[in-house]
Amino acid sequence: MDLRGLVPVAVLxxxxxxxxxxxxxxxxxxxxxxxxxGLLRVEVAQQSLLAxxxxxxxxxxxxxxxxxxxxxxxxxxxxxxxxxSVLLRPSFDVFRQIALFAWIPLIAMWFGIxxxxxxxxxxxxxxxxxxxxxxxxxxxASLRLVEVGxxxxxxxxxxxxxxxxxxxxxxxxxxxxxxxxxSWLATIGAEYFMTAGPGIxxxxxxxxxxxxxxxxxxxxxxxxxxxxxxNRIARAAEHWLLRxxxx
Amino acid sequence: xxxxxxSGPDRAAPGRGFGFARQIRLIGAGLLVPLLGLVxxxxxxxxxxxxPQILPAPDxxxxxxxxxxxxxDLFANALISLQRVILGFAAGATLGLLLGTAMGLSKPFEAYxxxxxxxxxxxxxxxxxxxxxxxVGIGEPLKLIIxxxxxxxxxAWNTRAGIRAVPLGWFEAASLWRYSRAQVVWYIVLPAxxxxxxxxxxxxxxxxxxALVVVELLASSEGLGYLxxxxxxxxxxxxxxxTMAVIGVIxxxxxxxxxxxxxxxxxxxxxxx
Numbered sequence: 001m002d003l004r005g006l007v008p009v010a011v012l013x014x015x016x017x018x019x020x021x022x023x024x025x026x027x028x029x030x031x032x033x034x035x036x037x038g039l040l041r042v043e044v045a046q047q048s049l050l051a052x053x054x055x056x057x058x059x060x061x062x063x064x065x066x067x068x069x070x071x072x073x074x075x076x077x078x079x080x081x082x083x084x085s086v087l088l089r090p091s092f093d094v095f096r097q098i099a100l101f102a103w104i105p106l107i108a109m110w111f112g113i114x115x116x117x118x119x120x121x122x123x124x125x126x127x128x129x130x131x132x133x134x135x136x137x138x139x140x141a142s143l144r145l146v147e148v149g150x151x152x153x154x155x156x157x158x159x160x161x162x163x164x165x166x167x168x169x170x171x172x173x174x175x176x177x178x179x180x181x182x183s184w185l186a187t188i189g190a191e192y193f194m195t196a197g198p199g200i201x202x203x204x205x206x207x208x209x210x211x212x213x214x215x216x217x218x219x220x221x222x223x224x225x226x227x228x229x230x231n232r233i234a235r236a237a238e239h240w241l242l243r244x245x246x247x
Numbered sequence: 248x249x250x251x252x253x254s255g256p257d258r259a260a261p262g263r264g265f266g267f268a269r270q271i272r273l274i275g276a277g278l279l280v281p282l283l284g285l286v287x288x289x290x291x292x293x294x295x296x297x298x299p300q301i302l303p304a305p306d307x308x309x310x311x312x313x314x315x316x317x318x319x320d321l322f323a324n325a326l327i328s329l330q331r332v333i334l335g336f337a338a339g340a341t342l343g344l345l346l347g348t349a350m351g352l353s354k355p356f357e358a359y360x361x362x363x364x365x366x367x368x369x370x371x372x373x374x375x376x377x378x379x380x381x382x383v384g385i386g387e388p389l390k391l392i393i394x395x396x397x398x399x400x401x402x403a404w405n406t407r408a409g410i411r412a413v414p415l416g417w418f419e420a421a422s423l424w425r426y427s428r429a430q431v432v433w434y435i436v437l438p439a440x441x442x443x444x445x446x447x448x449x450x451x452x453x454x455x456x457x458a459l460v461v462v463e464l465l466a467s468s469e470g471l472g473y474l475x476x477x478x479x480x481x482x483x484x485x486x487x488x489x490t491m492a493v494i495g496v497i498x499x500x501x502x503x504x505x506x507x508x509x510x511x512x513x514x515x516x517x518x519x520x
Contacts, residue, residue, distance in 0.1 A: 004355070005362030012363065029381055090277030091284075097495040099460045102472075105479035105487050110301060185371050189461060192373070208377035216377045224369035 031214040039214045048198075053222060055198040059115070060187040063122025068179050071127040072172060075134020080164065085135075096128050100186065104193050113194040118187070125186035126179035133175025137168030170242055177234040184227050200226075303485040312489035320474075325493055328459055328470040331387075332501075335394025336455040340448060343399040347406025347447070352436065357407075364403070372397035372458040376465060385466040390459070397458035398451040405447025409440030445509045452505055456498050471497075 013033065019025055020032040027035070043049035078085045078092075103124060111117035141164050149163045165172075191201025200219050207215030285305055291297060292304030299307070315321035346364070350357045372393050379392050413436055421431045437444075463472020471494055478486030 002358050002361075004358040005360075007359055008363040009366070086273060086276045087280050090274075091280050094281075094495070097499040098491050099457050099494050099498050101457060101460045101464060102475060102491050102494045104464065105475045106484070106491065109479060109482075109484060109487070185373060188371070189373055192376075192461075192465060204374070204377045208380055211381065213378070213381050216381060220370050220374050220378060223371070223374040224366065227371070228369045 026211075028211045029213050036214050036217065040218060043218065049203075049218070049222075052198045052200055052203045053226070056187055056191065056200040057226065059118055059190075059199065060122060060184050063119040063187065064126045064180060064183040066119065067123030067126030067183065068130045068176055070123070071130025071175065071179065072134050074127075075131045075172070075175070076138055076160070076164070076168075078131070079135040079138025079168070080160075089135075092131070096132075100125055100128075100182070101189055104189070108194060113196050115197060117194055118190040118197075121190045122183045122186045126183040129178035129182060130172070130175040133171045133178070134168060137171025137175075138164050140171060141167035170245070173238045173241060177231075177238060180230050180234045181227070184223075184230055188223055300482045300484065303483075303488075308485045308488050311483070311485035312492070315474075315486065315489060321489070321493060324470050324474050325497065328463065328472070329497065331390050331463075331470065332394060332455050332459045335391045335459070336398050336452055338391060339395035339398025339455065340402050340451055342395065343402025343447070343451065344406055344444070346399070347403040347444075348410060348432070348436075350403070351407040351410025351440075352432070368400045368404070372400075372454065373461055376462060380466065389466060390462050393462045394455045394458045397454035401450035401454060402444075402447040405443050405450070406440065409443025409447075410436055412443065413439045441512055442509075445505070445512070449502065449505050449509070452501055453498075456501060460494060 016030065017033050020027065020030045031039075040049075078089060104121060107117050107121050107124075111120055145163050145167065146159070149159045154162065187199070188201040188204075191199035192205055195202050195205060200222050204216050204219035204223075207213065207217075207219060288302070288305050292299070292302060292307075303311075312321070346360070350360055350364070375396050376389070376393055379389050383389055383392065417435050417439065418431065421435050426434065459470075460472050460475075463470040464476055465472075467473040467476075471490055474490045475487055475494075478484065478490060
């Protein structure tokens with residue numbers, strides 16, 4: 001590993017510590033680093049951090065699973081049925097122009113500010129990229145393979161199972177990967193706006209409300225770490241599921 | 248690539264005939280579902296299946312939209328949002344271009360900046376909001392910084408990737424012609440990297456728009472996001488829905504505008520191949 005990469009990180013940390021020690025700033029706004037570590041230890045000991053983290057991740061994955069499943073199912077339908085595509089695709093394309101977070105007030109009105117709203121919102125975030133990519137994928141099945149299937153008198157589900165889905169898999173996985181990133185973003189956003197219940201987003205907002213920079217920074221780091229891990233896991237899963245393609 | 252854009256017969260499009268008549272039929276079919284939805288929505292609202300606080304009738308939404316438009320509220324708030332997004336995007340894109348170019352061109356700079364940039368890029372713009380709020384308050388700088396952060400990351404990544412993809416031979420040719428460093432960047436690197444840079448800019452603009460909505464929802468007393476919050480607090484879903492529609496239209500227009508510029512800038516490429 002190239003150690004030069006650590007230089008700016010060190011500069012940032014030392015600078016932070018220096019500013020904090022200088023006494024020119026409010027220690028709540030620029031807490032010393034050891035304070036941050038202490039906070040981490042306290043939070044971990046009280047298990048509140050873990051509870052918040054677990055709540056966010058469970059929320060994220062639940063919404064993601066619902067949204068991605070509907071997205072894949074809908075994508076297969078729109079990809080394979082020209083009729084469904086002609087009827088539904090334009091409406092879908094109009095709706096997806098609305099910036100994701102603009103849905104929050106409407107969803108909050110419809111589903112309250114509890115768990116249901118958050119999960120609906122996360123599911124919505126996961127739904128769009130999976131649907132788009134699944135449609136692309138099913139359409140990318142080579143005509144020759146489809147002809148082979150017809151020749152073998154495959155039934156509908158056999159066609160789907162043996163030809164369309166394998167052909168669509170790379171694209172579907174791209175969509176699922178994007179959905180995973182989007183739904184993590186949506187989870188944090190949902191927790192910002194619908195602050196009932198535990199979660200990392202709630203933790204960060206609380207930190208801001210109480211002028212506790214340490215708590216906010218800790219939450220941000222967790223957002224980054226979880227996002228990074230989700231991304232890594234998705235990439236590994238993609239590799240593993242597509243290993244047949246290498247040959 | 249140009250062959251890819253001239254697609255074959257659309258497999259999704261049933262029906263015989265070509266050109267105009269077919270287009271009309273497709274558009275008609277596409278309108279079927281929204282119209283049906285509109286009918287159900289109208290009937291449902293009229294019959295009182297759902298209270299107006301949950302879903303106001305379409306004509307109420309339409310009237311509200313017209314009111315908001317005529318009173319100038321919608322326009323004023325949209326203008327404020329647009330201004331914010333354009334300023335924040337310009338700042339973020341400039342920084343992203345500089346950073347991406349530096350990382351793409353200079354190996355030592357890349358070696359120094361890579362770790363910190365990658366780490367910071369893991370936190371989405373959304374995650375920065377509370378921190379920046381603590382530092383600069385909830386005024387205008389907050390909005391600009393968050394929008395700029397959202398823009399910067401994809402622009403920097405893609406600029407770097409685009410520059411890295413420039414064939415080495417082109418640099419050799421440039422050194423044969425004794426190009427100065429600035430000339431190399433201006434005449435060789437940037438034109439070659441334009442497609443990828445534009446990918447970054449389009450992502451950046453998308454992120455900027457999203458970041459704007461979030462930051463206005465969270466802390467603002469004007470702008471489209473504020474209109475959404477206000478509508479919700481007043482239990483006026485007609486305002487919320489009308490504003491969502493405007494957000495959709497502006498988001499679409501921004502992306503379409505950038506796509507048009509992209510096509511224009513890349514025309515030489517098509518001729519080239």
